[in-house]
Amino acid sequence: MHIKKLKILLIGLGILFMSNANAQHSSKAGKVTDIWVVFKTHFDLGFTDLPENVFARYRGEMMDKALNIIEKNASQPKAKQFAWTVPGWPLYAQILGPLQNPERKARIEKAIREGFIVVHGLPFTTHTESLEYEELVRGLGYSSKIARTYGLPLPISAKMTDVPSHSWVLPTLLNNAGIKFLQLGCNPASQYPRVPPLFWWEGPDGSKILCQYSPLYGSDIKPVENWPCKNYLAMQMTGDNHGPPSEKEINKLLDDAEKNLPGVKIHLGTLDDFAKAIIAEHPDLPTVKGDAPDTWIHGLLSAPQGARIARNARPLEPALDGLHTQMKTWGIPASSISAKLAKAYEQSLLYSEHTWGMNAEYGPRYSYGDDWKKWLAEAEAEPIAENGDYSKLKNSDASNTKQGSKRKWLNSYDQHQQYIRNTNEIVTKELKAHLDLLAGSVNIAGKRLVVYNPLPWKRSGMVENPWKKGKYFQVKEIAASGYVSYSQDDLKESTATNDAQSTFSTPYFNVVFDLTRGGISSLIEKTTGRELVDKSSKYVVGQFLHERFSTNEVDKWFNLYSRIKTGWGLNDLGKPGMINAEKAPYLTFTPNEWKISVSHSDLADIATLTAVDAKGFAKKYTLVFTFPRNAAYMDTEWSVESKTPDKQPEGGWLCFPFAVQNPSFTVGRLGGPVNPARDIIPGTNRHLMAVNTGVAITQADQSGVALTPLDAPLISLSEPGLWKYSMDYIPKTPSVFVNIYNNMWNTNFQLWQEGSWAERVRIWPIDRHTKTVPNLVQKSWEARLPLLTGTAEGPAGKLPVSRNGLSISRSGVLVTAFGENPDGKGTILRVWEQAGISGLLKITLPGGLKAKKAIAVNLRGERLPTPSLKISNNQFSFSLNKYAPASFIFE
Structure with a gap:
C-alpha cells in the first residue's frame, strides 16, 4: 500500500x-x-x-x-x-x-x-x-x-x-x-x-x-x-x-x-x-532479537505465475555465476557474463520492490459481480500504448480512471510481472548455453549430456531425459559443484505398469488416497511404522482448498488491523463495495470426486488425481503425487487449467496435516529459522509468512515431518491465514497450509487471479536422530535447486567425463556468489551459513583458479581488517558464524 x-x-x-x-x-x-x-x-x-x-x-x-x-x-x-x-x-x-x-x-x-x-x-x-x-x-x-x-x-x-x-x-x-x-x-x-x-x-x-x-x-x-x-x-x-x-x-x-x-x-x-x-x-539502548514477518506479504500470491517464476529463477542466478567461473577454470572459453547477471539481479530486485501496479483507485476498486465483469471487458477491449502514454488513445476514459485508460491500469500489473520474466529469460538462456557448451567439451562422442550439481555438497537425484520428455533416470553422488557425463546410450529407459488403485506400497511408504477429498489419508513410514497424516484433521495431505470470504471476515480483519477506519484507510485496506455476506457468504470448496491413475516404475510410483467436476471454479484441477524409489520423500504437484477469475475475496491452499504430538515448529525464514512461539516481534504477521527453505514440525523425540514449497513461498501454520491478524497467535495444530493464490489486497496488488499454472510442494519424514535445521536446509535446497542438464552431439571434447567443483566441508552452507566481483576487480566468493552451525569451514576451490590468497571483504566489497588467508592445495579454512555470510576476493 x-x-x-x-x-x-x-x-x-x-x-x-x-x-x-x-x-x-x-x-x-x-x-x-x-x-x-x-x-x-x-x-x-x-x-x-x-x-x-x-x-x-x-x-x-x-x-x-x-x-x-x-x-x-x-x-x-x-x-x-x-x-x-x-x-x-x-x-x-x-x-x-x-x-x-x-x-x-x-x-x-x-x-x-x-x-x-x-x-x-x-x-x-x-x-x-x-x-x-x-x-x-x-x-x-x-x-x-x-x-x-x-x-x-x-x-x-x-x-x-x-x-x-x-x-x-x-x-x-x-x-x-x-x-x-x-x-x-x-x-x-x-x-x-x-x-x-x-x-x-x-x-x-x-x-x-x-x-x-x-x-x-x-x-x-x-x-x-x-x-x-x-x-x-x-x-x-x-x-x-x-x-x-x-x-x-x-x-x-x-x-x-x-x-x-x-x-x-x-x-x-x-x-x-x-x-x-x-x-x-x-x-x-534495548536489544530486540526477533523476526518481523511482513503484514503485506500476501501480495506475492496475488500473481501466482510470477511467484512461481521468482521462486525458481532466483536460485539459478548464483548457480549460473558459479558454473561460468568454474568453466573458465576448466579451460572452456567463455566471455564475461557480469553485465547480464547484473541485469538479472536488477530485474529480480525490481520485482520485489513494494509497488506492483497502479493504485486500485484508478481501476475497478469498488466494482464487483456484473459491474466488475463489464469494467474488465471494456478494459480488455482498449488498446495498449507501447510508450506508456495512454492520454492520446481514442478509447481513453480519463474520467473513469483518473490516470488515463482502464487498459493502462490493467497493463500496469503485467508490466511489473515482466521484471521477473526478464530475470528468468536471462538466466535460463545463459544457463542452457553454458551447460550445452560444457556437454560439448566432455570426452564423449555423439549424443551426450552432462548433469551438473549447482550445490556445494555431494548429492543424488532423478533427472529428466532431455531427449524423452517425461522419462527420468537416476544419478548417484554427483560431486559438489561438479558434473557427470553420459552418452545417450547410457540412459536406460524404465518400463512402467499402470493401475487405478488408491492404496499401494513404495520402498519407503504405505499410501492410502482419499478420492473424496483428493489427497492422502494415510502415509506410513515403513522404517518406523509412523503414521505421518493427522487422522483427526478435516483435511488430507495434499488436499486443495478454495476459500471465498464474506464481508464478515473482511470487516473483522480490517477492524483489527487498520489504524484508519475511513477514507483512504478503508479504501486501501478494506473492500468497500463488496457483495454483502447474505448474498455472498463465506464458503470453502474442494472437489468431492476424484479419479486416480497410478504408474509404477523402477524409478518412482506416481499417482495422478483428476477432479471430476470443478464446479465452475476452473476448467480442470489435477494433483500428481510422486514417490521416488531411491529417496524417502514425496512431491505433490497441483495444477489448474483456466482458473475462473473472481474479484470477491478468495484464496487457494494446499493442505498438509501431519501426525506430530505436541508440535514444535521451525520455519526456515530468510536470515535464519524462526520458532513462532518465541521469535516473532508482536505486531507483525503471525498468520502468513514467506519461507526461504521450508517448515519442519517435530515432537519431543525430535522426529517429525518437513516440507518445502517449490513454487509458492507463503505458508500458514495450524490454519489457513488469510484475513487474520493477531498480536499473540501461536500455532498449536501440526498442519501447514501453502497459499497458492489470493486477492486479499485492495491497493496495488492484483485484484483477481486467472489462467493456468502449477504449484509443487515436497514433504519428507524427519528421523529422531536428525538435527532439524540442518536437515531442513539441506533437503529444501536440494528440492529448490535441482540437478541441471546440458546436451551436445558431435566429436568428443577434451574434458574428463566427470569432475569435482568448488566444495565446502559441511552441507548447509550456500555459495551465493562465485564470479566476477561486482564491487571492483578480482573474483569473489561469498558463502552464507544456513544450518545454524558455527565453527571452522574448509573451502576447496576448483584447481584451475590458481589463487594464492583469499582477502576477506564485507558485503559491499570493502576489505576487512583481518589478515589474508593463504590458499594451499586449492584449500583454505576460516571460522564461520551460524547464519552469517563471509566474502573473499582472490589474488
Whole structure:
C-alpha cells in the first residue's frame, strides 16, 4: 500500500501525529540537545503512474526542484543548507542514467560531490522476505557505485518506508555490509512492530544494527516523549513520488523549530550525520532479537505465475555465476557474463520492490459481480500504448480512471510481472548455453549430456531425459559443484505398469488416497511404522482448498488491523463495495470426486488425481503425487487449467496435516529459522509468512515431518491465514497450509487471479536422530535447486567425463556468489551459513583458479581488517558464524 493523500497523512514538515503509546509527542524536548532534520520523499516504483512516467518525473521535475533549492541555499549557514536523500537505485539507474540530459546531470553530479544530494544504503523499499540473499547484497551496490564514482565514503545509513515489517535478515545484511543505522517508517494505516523508538536490532547470526522505527513514514521534528538520547532524528517525508519540499515549507519548519524548541540545535543534514552523532553518544539502548514477518506479504500470491517464476529463477542466478567461473577454470572459453547477471539481479530486485501496479483507485476498486465483469471487458477491449502514454488513445476514459485508460491500469500489473520474466529469460538462456557448451567439451562422442550439481555438497537425484520428455533416470553422488557425463546410450529407459488403485506400497511408504477429498489419508513410514497424516484433521495431505470470504471476515480483519477506519484507510485496506455476506457468504470448496491413475516404475510410483467436476471454479484441477524409489520423500504437484477469475475475496491452499504430538515448529525464514512461539516481534504477521527453505514440525523425540514449497513461498501454520491478524497467535495444530493464490489486497496488488499454472510442494519424514535445521536446509535446497542438464552431439571434447567443483566441508552452507566481483576487480566468493552451525569451514576451490590468497571483504566489497588467508592445495579454512555470510576476493 502506498499513501498519496498528504492532507490526511500529515507526513511532512513537522506536522506528524502519532497515536501509539511509543510515539506520543511531548511539548518538552527532554534531554534532546540536537535535532537532525533529514528530507526525503517516498519512492514508489509505480503506483502513482506507470514506472516510465514516474522515472521521468524523478529525472526532470523533482530534480529541478531539489537543485533549485540546493543552489539557492548554497550561501546559507550550514544549518540551513538543504540536502535531499534518495534511494540507491533511482539515483544510479534513472536520475544519473542514460536518459538524463547532460546539463542537468552535471548539476546533479556537483550536488552529489558537495553532499546536497545524498544516497542512502538501500536501493528502495522491498518486500524483503520475498528475496534471496544475493539479490539483497547486489541491491546495496547501487549506492556503493555512486559513492565510489564521486569519491565519497560509502553510506552508513539506510531507509525504507511504507512496508510495515521486514525479515530479520536486515541486521545481518546491513551489519556485514558496514552499514550502522536503519530507519524504518510504516504507513499510517497499517499495524506495526511493537518496538522501542530507538533500539539495537539483532539478527539470527548475532549481528546488530541501530534502528529507529516510526509508525509513520517519518518522524516529527518534536522529539517523542521517551526518546533516550541527546541526538534526535526528524525524518521529514513527503508522500508517494511527491518530490522535495518547497523552500517556503523548509523555512517554516525551521522558524517553528526555533520558536517551539528553544535551546535545541537544529541541523539540516543526512542520515549518516545523525548516525555518527548518535553512535558517538554510546547510548544504552534495548536489544530486540526477533523476526518481523511482513503484514503485506500476501501480495506475492496475488500473481501466482510470477511467484512461481521468482521462486525458481532466483536460485539459478548464483548457480549460473558459479558454473561460468568454474568453466573458465576448466579451460572452456567463455566471455564475461557480469553485465547480464547484473541485469538479472536488477530485474529480480525490481520485482520485489513494494509497488506492483497502479493504485486500485484508478481501476475497478469498488466494482464487483456484473459491474466488475463489464469494467474488465471494456478494459480488455482498449488498446495498449507501447510508450506508456495512454492520454492520446481514442478509447481513453480519463474520467473513469483518473490516470488515463482502464487498459493502462490493467497493463500496469503485467508490466511489473515482466521484471521477473526478464530475470528468468536471462538466466535460463545463459544457463542452457553454458551447460550445452560444457556437454560439448566432455570426452564423449555423439549424443551426450552432462548433469551438473549447482550445490556445494555431494548429492543424488532423478533427472529428466532431455531427449524423452517425461522419462527420468537416476544419478548417484554427483560431486559438489561438479558434473557427470553420459552418452545417450547410457540412459536406460524404465518400463512402467499402470493401475487405478488408491492404496499401494513404495520402498519407503504405505499410501492410502482419499478420492473424496483428493489427497492422502494415510502415509506410513515403513522404517518406523509412523503414521505421518493427522487422522483427526478435516483435511488430507495434499488436499486443495478454495476459500471465498464474506464481508464478515473482511470487516473483522480490517477492524483489527487498520489504524484508519475511513477514507483512504478503508479504501486501501478494506473492500468497500463488496457483495454483502447474505448474498455472498463465506464458503470453502474442494472437489468431492476424484479419479486416480497410478504408474509404477523402477524409478518412482506416481499417482495422478483428476477432479471430476470443478464446479465452475476452473476448467480442470489435477494433483500428481510422486514417490521416488531411491529417496524417502514425496512431491505433490497441483495444477489448474483456466482458473475462473473472481474479484470477491478468495484464496487457494494446499493442505498438509501431519501426525506430530505436541508440535514444535521451525520455519526456515530468510536470515535464519524462526520458532513462532518465541521469535516473532508482536505486531507483525503471525498468520502468513514467506519461507526461504521450508517448515519442519517435530515432537519431543525430535522426529517429525518437513516440507518445502517449490513454487509458492507463503505458508500458514495450524490454519489457513488469510484475513487474520493477531498480536499473540501461536500455532498449536501440526498442519501447514501453502497459499497458492489470493486477492486479499485492495491497493496495488492484483485484484483477481486467472489462467493456468502449477504449484509443487515436497514433504519428507524427519528421523529422531536428525538435527532439524540442518536437515531442513539441506533437503529444501536440494528440492529448490535441482540437478541441471546440458546436451551436445558431435566429436568428443577434451574434458574428463566427470569432475569435482568448488566444495565446502559441511552441507548447509550456500555459495551465493562465485564470479566476477561486482564491487571492483578480482573474483569473489561469498558463502552464507544456513544450518545454524558455527565453527571452522574448509573451502576447496576448483584447481584451475590458481589463487594464492583469499582477502576477506564485507558485503559491499570493502576489505576487512583481518589478515589474508593463504590458499594451499586449492584449500583454505576460516571460522564461520551460524547464519552469517563471509566474502573473499582472490589474488
